[in-house]
Amino acid sequence: MTSTFNYNKPFGLESGETLPGFHLAYTTHGKLNATKDNVVWIFHALTANSNPVEWWPGLVGEGKYFDPAKHFIICVNKPGSPYGSMSPITKNPETGKNWNDSFPVFTIRDIIRTYQFLKQELGITKIFTGLGGSTGGMQLLEWAIEEPELFQHIVPIA
Secondary structure (H helix, E strand, O other), X not given: OEEEEEEOOOEEOOOOOXXXXXXXXXXXXXXXXXXXXXXXXXXXXXXXXXXXXXXXXXXXXXXXXXXXXXXXXXXXXXXXXXXXXXXXXXXOOOOOOEOHHHOOOOOHHHHHHHHHHHHHXXXXXXXXXXXXXXXXXXXXXXXXXXXXXXXXXXXXXX
């Protein structure tokens, strides 16, 4: 299921710029169990969307290693990507026009900080496995450094 998380408070970037808020598109498969210990957080590479079943079909999906019958699988479309999250093709709420080339620079740490608000909103306190390739792997490593107790396993690729 694809959803949108809206954060409507000022959000400071490492660059010093402050945004009036942000939104993230994310896809989930499966259900969070009662003990909330079945979370698999997948971080997409530079050009992917938030649905890992589409681009990692051998790894994610029914009967696969990361099976929604066992896991609560979540993948967030990172800020700056044009698949539903805040990006150059979305409207700047302050001007009413698309951000285009005025879209702010998000560092890997900035991206992770947006995810932390979504994690909190969803009530996630532990991630069984974090998995990501390319820039997704960089995001995973950054988050694991910032919150090492959050992840039981990490699988950064490339």
